[in-house]
Structure formats: C-alpha cells, structure tokens
Amino acid sequence: MMDVSGSVIRQTPLAAGYWSLELEAGLLAKQARPGQFVHVRVPRLEQSALRRPFSISGVRGGVLEILYKTVGRGTGEMSHLLPGDAVQVIGPLGNGFPLEPRGVPVLVAGGYGVAPLSFLASRLGRKGVLLAGGRSAGDVLSTEGFERLGWQVQMATQDGSRGEKGLVTVLLDKELLRLKASGEQAELYACGPDGMLRAVGERAVAAGCRGWLSLDKHMVCGVGACLACVQKLRREDGTEWIGRVCHDGPVFEAREIVW
Amino acid sequence: MQEADLRVELGGIRMNNPVTVASGTFGYGKEYAELIDVTRLGAITVKGIRLQPWPGNPVPRHVEVPGGMVNAIGLQGPGVDGFVREYMPFLRGTGVPVIVNIWGTTEEEYAEVARRLSDVEGVAGLELNISCPNVKEGGHAFGTDPRTAASLVAAVRRATRLPLMPKLAPNVPDIKVFVRAAQEAGADALALINTLPAMVIDIETRRPVLANKVGGLSGPAIHPVAVKLVWEAAQAATVPILAMGGIMEPGQAIEFLIAGATAVAVGTANFIDPTTPLRVIGGIADYLRRHGMRSVKELTGSLISG
Ligand SMILES: Cc1cc2nc3c(=O)[nH]c(=O)nc-3n(C[C@H](O)[C@H](O)[C@H](O)COP(=O)(O)OP(=O)(O)OC[C@H]3O[C@@H](n4cnc5c(N)ncnc54)[C@H](O)[C@@H]3O)c2cc1C
Ligand SMILES: Cc1cc2nc3c(=O)[nH]c(=O)nc-3n(C[C@H](O)[C@H](O)[C@H](O)COP(=O)(O)O)c2cc1C
Ligand code: FES
Secondary structure (H helix, E strand, O other): OEEEEEEEEEEEEOOOOEEEEEEEOOHHHHHOOOOOEEEEOOOOOOOOOOOEEEEOOEEEOOEEEEEEEOOOHHHHHHOOOOOOOEEEEEEEEOOOOOOOOOOEEEEEEEHHHHHHHHHHHHHOOOOOEEEEEEOOHHHOOOHHHHHHOOOEEEEEEOOOOOOEEOOHHHHHHHHHHHHHHOOOOEEEEEEOOHHHHHHHHHHHHHHOOEEEEEOOOOOOOOOOOOOOOEEEEEOOOOOEEEEEHHHHOOEEEHHHEOO | OOOOEOOEEEOOEEEOOOEEEOOOOOOOOHHHOOOOOHHHOOOEEEEEEOOOOEOOOOOOOEEEEOOEEEEOOOOOEOHHHHHHHHHHHHHHHHOOOEEEEEOOOOHHHHHHHHHHHHOOOOEEEEEEEOOOOOOOOOOHHHHOOHHHHHHHHHHHHHHOOOOEEEEOOOOOOOHHHHHHHHHHOOOOOEEEOOOEEEEOEEOOOOEEOOOOOEEEEEOHHHHHHHHHHHHHHHHHOOOOEEEEOOOOOHHHHHHHHHHOOOEEEEOOHHHHOOOHHHHHHHHHHHHHHHOOOOEHHHOOOOOOOO
C-alpha cells in the first residue's frame, strides 16, 4: 500500500459516460493484483471531497488503468483530467481475486464491473468466458480486450440493444448448463451491482462451484480504519463477523456473504 | 535560528509535538502505518472502546456533504480486552504515547474500562467520549448535562490514575459550564469538539440517507465552530485543551493553538490526505520560526483581541 502522485498518460472516452484513465503510478502499478483497487483523491476537489475507490482494470509496467463511469461530482471532475495532470492515488488496496480456478473461469460483469475482470482475464492462466451485461449497448464495455486474449464473450442488455435481451444471469444459467452437460466444473468471478452479485452467488451455491464476488460498498478511508464499509460475513464454522470491504475484501466467496 | 521546541504536556501526557489524530479517524494506528511514519505523531488516539465487543450501526454509516461528511459508525469495536490483545503490541512498538478513547452506557462501565487500561504498558491517557451523537444509550447522554458529566468523570477518576481527558459535546448552550464541571470532577485535560449532530435526507426516496437516520458532521465545515468553542472553553479552563474539528491545513491547527489549545487532533483530513498530521507538525514548526517563537507553548492562548 502506498500513496503516490500518479501522472495522467491518457484519458480516453469509451461509450457515452465511460472513460479509460491511464496513470503512470510506478511501483503501485507493478504490485497490483486483479481485484484490487485504488483510492483516488478527486482532482480540483482535493480540499473537500473524500477519495473515490476504483478497481484496477489493467496494468502495463508502471502504468495503471482505471475504467470508470461518470455518475457524480467526483467522477465528473476526473473526466476533465488531461495528460500530464497529477492525481494522488492510494493503492493497491484490498485482497483481490484468487488466481487458481478449479474449473473453467466464468466472468460475470455488470456495467463498469467489467473493470477488475479485464485485469483478471489478463492474469489467469486458464481462458474461459466473459458474460457481460448492462442496461443498454453503451454499458457493455471493453469486450474486444477479452476476445484479443482468446476469451469467449457473450453479451446481454436489458433493452436488447446488444446481445441477448435480459439480465446477464440468463446467460450464466445457460453457460452453467452447458458446462454441466460437458462434465466441466465452473469457477465464477463477478463484479457489478449487488442484485447481480447476489444472483451469481446463488448460482454458485446451486452449481456447487466457487463464486468470487467483488462488492461495491461506499468507502471513506479505504484502508480499514474508519469502519464505514462493513459487510456481515459468515465463517466456515457458521459464526458471523463484521468485515471491512476495503480491507478484508472487496472480493468474497459467495458463501461468506450474509446478504 | 534554532528549531523551536514543539514538546507539550497534555494533562500528564508528554508529547514530542502538539499533534495527534482524532479518535475514529485513524483506526488503531496500524491501518495507516504503511502510508505515514506514525512514530512522528505527538500521540496516537485510537477508536472508541467499551467493555465488550460492539457491532456498531447498520450501513450506510456515512455520507459525504459539502465541507465534510456525516457519520454514524456507532462505535464498532473489539472491546477493551480485545483491543489490548490485538492492537496494543503494535501501538507500544511505535513508542508514541497512546490515548485510548473510551465509552460506555453506565458510569460503572466507563470506570471498568478505565481500570482495565490502567496498568497496560503504553497507554498514556484516556479520552472519555461523553459526546458521541451516534449511540443512543451511551456517550451523548452524559455530555449534555453538566451534573451527569461531572458524576461520570468523578467515577472514572476514582478508577484510574491515568490522565483523564473528557471529550465535550459541542452542542450545549454554554461550554464553560461543562469545562468547570469536568475540571472539578478531576479532569486533567479537555478534548473538543466531537462531531455536530446532523442529518441528510435523500429527496428521491424521502428517507434519511444514514441507516441510523442521524449522525455527526465532521470536516472543514465545522472548523470555525470548533475555534469558537475552544476559545470559549479556554477562558474557563485551568487544564490543557486538545482541540479538533476540521483541520485540513497547518493554519487551521495554529488557529486552535492561538485560541487556547495546547495540542490538536487531525480527523477527517486523514481520509483525504493521510499525510496531513505530519504536514501540520511541519507547518507549526515553520510558523514558530517565522514568528521568532522558541516554543509552541508561546503560541497557546496568544490571541490578541480588542
Ligand atoms: C472497490 C470498488 C471498486 C470500484 N470500481 C469502480 C470502477 O472500476 N469503475 C467505476 O466506474 N466505479 C467503480 N466503483 C464505484 C465508484 O467508486 C463510484 O462510482 C464513485 O465513487 C462515484 O463518485 P462520484 O463523486 O462521481 O459520485 P457521487 O454520487 O457524487 O459520490 C458521492 C459519494 O458517494 C460515493 N459513491 C457513489 N456511488 C458509489 C458506488 N457505486 N460505490 C462506492 N461509492 C460510491 C462516492 O465515493 C462519494 O463518497 C467502485 C467502488 C468500489 C467500492
Ligand atoms: C468516521 C468517524 C469516526 C469517529 N469515531 C469517534 C469515536 O469513536 N470516538 C470519538 O470520541 N470521536 C469519534 N469521532 C469524532 C472525531 O474524533 C472528531 O472529534 C471529529 O470528527 C471532529 O474532527 P474532524 O472535523 O477533524 O474530523 C469520529 C469521527 C469520524 C469522522
Ligand atoms: S472505508 Fe474505512 S474501513 Fe473501509
């Protein structure tokens, strides 16, 4: 964990409202593992705004990539960043995804939840399938990157403007049936809204496979100090405890989470 | 010119410089140890501790607002024995005085927590939280009535010889009444201010944003409120004051010292820039040099009015 001044290399608009931000972050980038995140000090609001957490969506040498959606004042300010601007980031934070799948990796992304999964796909030894969902075509992002890496990609949108019409879990159900029919075990990795994560978790339990879910909780410190980002969790022996998503997560196995 | 002397004594707590961190904003020190050199702090003040482990409030526990944040963490913690076991080894290793913030729902509970911390090596003093707006039974009820506050301080006084520092509630009609009550009951120092009771409503759902409905406001927005209260408290105080509330920059800490504080605590700013406490130490040293002062003690209460 370190607090560094990153330098903007490039900021690229993706679909409407989505951006890819590349920062030179040196050692921070080199140490990062898939599923970890950075805590970004909001440019121009350094004196008043809390930091914003973002998954690391990729790393090339000392360059760190963030893929984000503008939803409020913090991400709004970030979208004005230009090459050469300085951005203060703390990271890498959190536990990250385990990298030893027991079966075919099935990645389930909801909207910008694709970000940590991109990084994951680039580091997993075994290729699998990405199931990308979103409200509409513009919310299904960076799927080409997965295809370039040799991953199979399937898409679903709620309005049917791209891929299958409906929720991404429809794709997941089909994929799990297909794997079962061919006698293969799946390993699920998911990032997206709570409703989607919960649904993916239920399928992991039903299918008897592991499901790694990356939670999106509002955060303050990002380092485990303030206790703002807590989640009720369950140990293997059934006892419950209160974990900090920033420190003990953001990735939890489906059976650990008490929704 | 010679470096100014930054050492202060806060009611028996000897600090190498007048800067600590505010309870609840720095965990138990360990969480920030990779980001800043915690051994350079004047003291480390830890998150509020009660007798038994406590789960705190449901989420959402915080919301950002212009000029700061409103929190209702609800004093989640491992209990006094858990704290000593899990966190004191690290804290002791820093060599920095540790101020333990304690709370309870009865006088006996506060006294028992104080008793259990009395002989723990490394604990330099106790900050009595009698002003947390986020827990119904505890904290605040003690801090808004001077007689209840005095009785509590006296009860804890009988339980320990550790330096005792009640943390006063900011939302009282006359802070001086509480200053006198706490001093007479045996306080060695006073801490102020805690967060200001606050509420935020989501207009789309027409529900309170915080699960606890109400919380406490902290951050730059409360700094001028805190300066005024510290200034008033200092006029009635015969013991040293630890001031906090919205320090983001060294100048805001210096204001507190001029208003009458002996030491300061950096809170919400840690979340935004964890180097703030160290920048504040540096900024105070620079200020003393520029003003030809040899000791930070010259700054305390140096306000010129009229
Ligand atoms: C571990 C983690 C990883 C994330 N990764 C990404 C990512 O890769 N790409 C991306 O676009 N977004 C990601 N998010 C969500 C991102 O943090 C929020 O969209 C962002 O904080 C919104 O800030 P804002 O000022 O624009 O919005 P505002 O609504 O103005 O923010 C107000 C406050 O609410 C908080 N907040 C609002 N929405 C969220 C949210 N969904 N999650 C957490 N805090 C929120 C903000 O941090 C801020 O404190 C991630 C969140 C977490 C916890
Ligand atoms: C997230 C958070 C948790 C806090 N927890 C405690 C606590 O456990 N005990 C306590 O006495 N004060 C607690 N406080 C209050 C701070 O110690 C401090 O008095 C207040 O935040 C004002 O300072 P600031 O504006 O610099 O943050 C907490 C504040 C915040 C923001
Ligand atoms: S955000 Fe502070 S503990 Fe997780």
